[in-house]
Amino acid sequence: MTEAVQTETLQKFRDGFYKVMVCTSVGTEGIDVPDCNIVISYNYSGDEITKIQMKGRSRKKGATIVVMGDEKQLEQEMINAYKANMMYKAISELKNINARAVEHKLKMFQTDEMQKLRYKTEYEKAKKSRRSEDDLEILCRRCNSMACLVSDVRKLGSQHFVIAKDFPSKITTKPHKSPKKYDGIEKKGKMYCKKCPLDWGIVADRDGVDLFILKLQCFKLRNMRTGIVSQHKKWLDVPYDVPELGLEDIPKFFRNETEENASPE
Numbered sequence: 276m277t278e279a280v281q282t283e284t285l286q287k288f289r290d291g292f293y294k295v296m297v298c299t300s301v302g303t304e305g306i307d308v309p310d311c312n313i314v315i316s317y318n319y320s321g322d323e324i325t326k327i328q329m330k331g332r333s334r335k336k337g338a339t340i341v342v343m344g345d346e347k348q349l350e351q352e353m354i355n356a357y358k359a360n361m362m363y364k365a366i367s368e369l370k371n372i373n374a375r376a377v378e379h380k381l382k383m384f385q386t387d388e389m390q391k392l393r394y395k396t397e398y399e400k401a402k403k404s405r406r407s408e409d410d411l412e413i414l415c416r417r418c419n420s421m422a423c424l425v426s427d428v429r430k431l432g433s434q435h436f437v438i439a440k441d442f443p444s445k446i447t448t449k450p451h452k453s454p455k456k457y458d459g460i461e462k463k464g465k466m467y468c469k470k471c472p473l474d475w476g477i478v479a480d481r482d483g484v485d486l487f488i489l490k491l492q493c494f495k496l497r498n499m500r501t502g503i504v505s506q507h508k509k510w511l512d513v514p515y516d517v518p519e520l521g522l523e524d525i526p527k528f529f530r531n532e533t534e535e536n537a538s539p540e
């Protein structure tokens with residue numbers, strides 16, 4: 276059927292010259308027949324949009340839509356009807372909202388989304404630029420004695436702590452007067468450089484494991500390849516991507532304990 280014939284046929288149906296029109300699913304789209312009072316859909320169901328469009332085909336008051344098909348189709352039709360009703364409800368609710376308020380909300384939403392996108396892009400950029408393959412030595416800020424390597428540091432939430440086995444031999448500790456618990460971590464004591472003795476941070480207990488949480492301001496970092504020394508106030512500024520504590524790190528804690536237990540008295 277050519278488009279001209281299609282248009283003519285449709286016009287004749289609209290004018291009432293044809294009383295019935297048989298068509299494929301194309302009949303649900305973009306055809307407007309105000310006087311049509313019954314639509315029979317045979318073995319066909321699309322989605323809720325089709326449903327609404329089909330309803331548009333039969334806009335006459337009291338018009339009927341009949342769906343013929345198997346149970347699966349019936350189920351789909353019921354879902355479509357439900358979704359279409361939700362859509363009508365949402366649209367009518369939207370109509371009741373003041374246009375200015377909608378515009379204002381939209382603008383706020385857009386600004387917010389743009390801001391988020393900007394932050395995300397900047398963050399990704401910053402993350403990439405500070406990532407370095409070079410390991411860094413973490414040195415006591417006052418006496419230069421080495422604490423550990425930055426590759427021995429792991430992140431757990433906002434805390435950065437050392438997982439190097441020999442780290443406890445480089446510090447002295449003092450118990451905390453009033454141990455504080457937060458985020459599942461108990462502040463047990465303070466740790467100091469064994470040599471000078473600068474305050475290096477805190478010793479915390481998490482599920483029976485000692486965590487040596489470094490106070491970054493008390494250290495300087497030396498790039499092992501270039502020898503460049505830097506100081507940072509925030510871990511975010513450290514040119515190394517400190518990994519989160521992973522499952523693979525856990526044996527390091529336990530190996531530590533078993534080796535201590537196995538060592539001769």
Ligand SMILES: [Zn+2]
Nearest residue numbers: 415418468471
């Ligand atoms: Zn020191």
